[in-house]
Amino acid sequence: MAIIGSGATSIYLLKHLLDKMSVLKKEMYSISIFEKNTILGMGMPYNPITTDLYNLSNISSEELPDLEVTFEDWLKKQSVTFLKKMEIEKDKISKSEVYNRLALGQYLQSQYQSIIQNIKDFGIQCIEYPNTEIIDITYNNTTKFVSLHSTTQLYEFDKVIIATGHQWEDDDQEKNGFYASPWPIHKILPQQGTFHNFTIGTLGASLSAFDVVSSLSRRHGKFVTDSKGNYTYQPYKGTDNFKMVMHAAHGWLPHLQYEQEKPIREIYRHFDRKALYNALDEDGFLTLSSYFTNFCVPALSKAFQKDNLTQLSKKITNVDYTFKDFVTDMADKHEYDNPFEGMREEMKQASVSITKNKPIHWKEVIDDLMYALNFHAELLPAEDHIFFRKEIMPFLMNVIAAMPLPSAKILLALYDANKIEIVPGYVNILENKDFTTIEVTHKDTQTIHLYQMFINCSGQRAISVDDYPFPTLVKEGYITPPQIPFKKDASAMELTSEEKEKIIKKGNTSLYELPGITINSSYCLVNANGDTIEAIQDISFAHSSGLRPYSYGLQACSATSEIVVANWVASFQNKKLPSGDLKEVSKIYEKDPQL
Ligand SMILES: Cc1cc2nc3c(=O)[nH]c(=O)nc-3n(C[C@H](O)[C@H](O)[C@H](O)COP(=O)(O)OP(=O)(O)OC[C@H]3O[C@@H](n4cnc5c(N)ncnc54)[C@H](O)[C@@H]3O)c2cc1C
The missing domain is CATH 3.50.50.60 (FAD/NAD(P)-binding domain)
Incomplete structure (x- = not known):
């Protein structure tokens, strides 16, 4: 072989x-x-x-x-x-x-x-x-x-x-300062003895963007613990204009690393194979709503209980509570006017979780449940694949691709030194000519941003x-x-034009083309x-x-x-x-x- x-x-x-x-x-x-x-x-x-x-x-x-x-x-x-x-x-x-x-x-x-x-x-x-x-x-x-x-x-x-x-598919356009991915990281670092004395943009604010932030900040200053025990960033001389701006659709920073009860995932930890097959509908589909009701609700309700989130533990068991409601509720808890100050607050809980070995059960349980779903995902109907990608994945990646605490310390030191910010909104890359020009749409308002260096850190697709x-x-x-059948009538669904283009008609059946x-x-x-x-x-x-x-x-x-x-x-x-x-x-x- x-x-x-x-x-x-x-x-x-x-x-x-x-x-x-x-x-x-x-x-x-x-x-x-x-x-x-x-x-x-x-x-x-x-x-x-x-x-x-x-x-x-x-x-x-x-x-x-x-x-x-x-x-x-x-x-x-x-x-x-x-x-x-x-x-x-x-x-x-x-x-x-x-x-x-x-x-x-x-x-x-x-x-x-x-x-x-x-x-x-x-x-x-x-x-x-x-x-x-x-x-x-x-x-x-x-x-x-x-x-x-x-x-x-x-x-x-x-x-x-x-x-x-x-x-990584797309090509860099180094002449215009556009990088389709941060890899290899050495390509975006300043040459010895020089600085990037300008504002650098990243598409994304998760772990890959943090790699960029971490590597570049080290070339433009140093991290020092001051006499009061505060972790601070001291920029080098000649780097006044060096700054990093992270663009993220929701303006979220990642959740922080947390202690786990069982650090290794297991497919059938919260339900068994028989129960899963019993949850299939008459057409053999595993719908997300059935998966959520049958398996996520009982496991998450118990986890919330252990985390002393009693209200959520009850709320999740309401018959009309949906997967979308869960994502909205948990995302709201992580939504801050200022995500850096939010991270500072979350650091307190995360530090206790890690130093005192106190697991945050709901995060571990949702990771387990989604891991288990992944290895059965071929049973989902097309509409649930679409929903999962659009509504669930961004939330999951934010929670599960958790940021290690030392990285969060670095981010906060940079924020305190006014060397980093986050801009919420959907990014549309307009052109790469001398500069990279992007349009950001947030709450129906568009703004234009120009970067001498812009790095796509949105990760592997x-x-x-x-x-x-x-x-x-x-x-x-x-x-x-892959072409996946719909359970419901595809023509009656609210889909974007891009999604509609991926529908294929085969006789009376509508199929959806996945990547x-x-x-x-x-x-x-x-x-x-x-x-x-x-x-x-x-x-x-x-x-x-x-x-x-x-x-x-x-x-x-x-x-x-x-x-x-x-x-x-x-x-x-x-x-x-x-x-x-x-x-x-x-x-x-x-x-x-x-x-
Ligand atoms: C920046 C980054 C950081 C990550 N950090 C973590 C982490 O901290 N923890 C974690 O759990 N996961 C992390 N991940 C997830 C990561 O996907 C996995 O950890 C892991 O690296 C995937 O391994 P792989 O072998 O599938 O792919 P790769 O690591 O990409 O290895 C594929 C190999 O195949 C070789 N190859 C490719 N094409 C060919 C060809 N045509 N002929 C011959 N050789 C070829 C490549 O050179 C490479 O060596 C990270 C991912 C990224 C992108």
């Missing part, structure tokens, strides 16, 4: 393969790993090619799914020189602390190397191909072989797993089929966009005729997150690859083809302790 990409998803795939190697070694004899970069086993966000020392991870050792040793134990064994370079204090290393992403990258790479060695010890050949970008894939439907094409060679396999991870990296698979119909690609429940490609291509599985979330929109972070990387591996093992043991039907695959969720 071959794996394209050697980031975190690939590392977890290899780990799950290793765990089942006593069964799998009878079926496989070699694993080839293709990586377009020089460094194998690190991936995009944790790599010195893309990332700066000042970019923090938002996951602690106790939240990381198992690899060979824990991140905490690994850090404790590192040399003083290494820890000093990573600005980590040896005595303070802990399982609940978050560290910079470069340190996490070194850890991931060490785990990757150790896993590869252990797989080799089973007698399996592991062939690594650094600096080898796969530029196309072809599939022979007769022999069932898959060919991988690099610029110079062709390689043939029985099985290929696509784990290509992040894909599911890519469209046109941007799929392996063109022959698209041309030959092996890659198609990303069509895969079955065990991540095999499904071609234009609806046939499953067992030989190719795509677990890159930039491709699969049209159908599975909440595949966020390292826990999802691990779960996705475990589903693939556990499904193979089940098929070998049962001596039948792996099933791609959710009804079968969900039996694995039920049995597998890692899911």
Whole structure:
């Protein structure tokens, strides 16, 4: 078999393969790993090619799914020189602390190397191909072989797993100061001895925007704890006009890191498989309203109770209380006239949560519930996919992609030094000519902003089929966009013109085209005729997150690859083809302790 990409998803795939190697070694004899970069086993966000020392991870050792040793134990064994370079204090290393992403990258790479060695010890050949970008894939439907094409060679396999991870599509226009993503971060940093002595805009105010803020602020000043114990920012001379403006649709800053009772997500923690299948309607749809009423309401009501939010605990059980009401209520609690002052207030609660190990239960429970929904999302009707993306995802990403407390301290110090602000409203990028001009719409009012440097920090989206990296698979119909049926009459719905364009009529049925690609429940490609291509599985979330929109972070990387591996093992043991039907695959969720 071959794996394209050697980031975190690939590392977890290899780990799950290793765990089942006593069964799998009878079926496989070699694993080839293709990586377009020089460094194998690190991936995009944790790599010195893309990332700066000042970019923090938002996951602690106790939240990381198992690899060979824990991140905490690994850090404790590192040399003083290494820890000093990573600005980590040896005595303070802990399982609940978050560290910079470069340190996490070194850890991931060490785990990757150790896993590869252990797989080799089973007698399996592991062939690594650094600096080898796969530029196309072809599939022979007769022999069932898959060919991988690099610029110079062709390689043939029985099985290929696509784990290509992040894909930033748009091009930078450096001449006009427009950056389509902040990566690699080095491209936006001032050259040694110079400053960006002007205002810099970001699209987004979440974790990627914070990476920009963190890296740039370090180049224009320093953070100092003053004699009164206040954490302050002291700008360097000659940086008077350096300032950062973050644009965010709702004007929200992220929620803060919180203590969790159970840091590792579990698909069937709050309900079981049988209950889920009982909640399907007569057409086989899992509607969001049924999911909310049957599973979210009881679990959240209990969580609110534990958090002493008694009123909400009762309110959520009202028969006419909807998912939208929940989002509105919780978003209102996070809505401030001044989001920085709001963050200062929330810091108090978050600090107690972390230092006194006091979990904030509702946040953990909603994360669990959405994680569980994600692995059943193919059951949602089209209108619920639309609603989920539009109304639920922005709220979830704000709560769950939580900001570590050290990052919040930095943000507040910058705010106090008048070096940062946030502007609410929807951004429309008008033109990039010498400057980037944007139009911001907030409460029906439009304003125009001009930036010498503007960075799109809105994060990874599911890519469209046109941007799929392996063109022959698209041309030959092996890659198609997911098309999901509506439950209700699509023509009677209030949809934007963009959404209406994605409706496809097939006979009497209206289908909705999602971003990303069509895969079955065990991540095999499904071609234009609806046939499953067992030989190719795509677990890159930039491709699969049209159908599975909440595949966020390292826990999802691990779960996705475990589903693939556990499904193979089940098929070998049962001596039948792996099933791609959710009804079968969900039996694995039920049995597998890692899911
Ligand atoms: C800036 C940023 C920060 C993040 N921080 C966190 C965090 O703190 N905690 C967390 O849980 N999650 C975080 N995430 C989520 C992140 O998606 C996962 O943690 C993880 O990196 C995803 O791993 P991956 O292997 O799927 O993708 P990637 O990390 O993108 O790895 C894919 C690999 O495939 C290689 N590749 C791609 N195409 C080809 C090709 N055609 N041929 C050969 N090789 C190829 C790439 O070079 C890369 O090494 C972050 C995401 C971003 C963007």
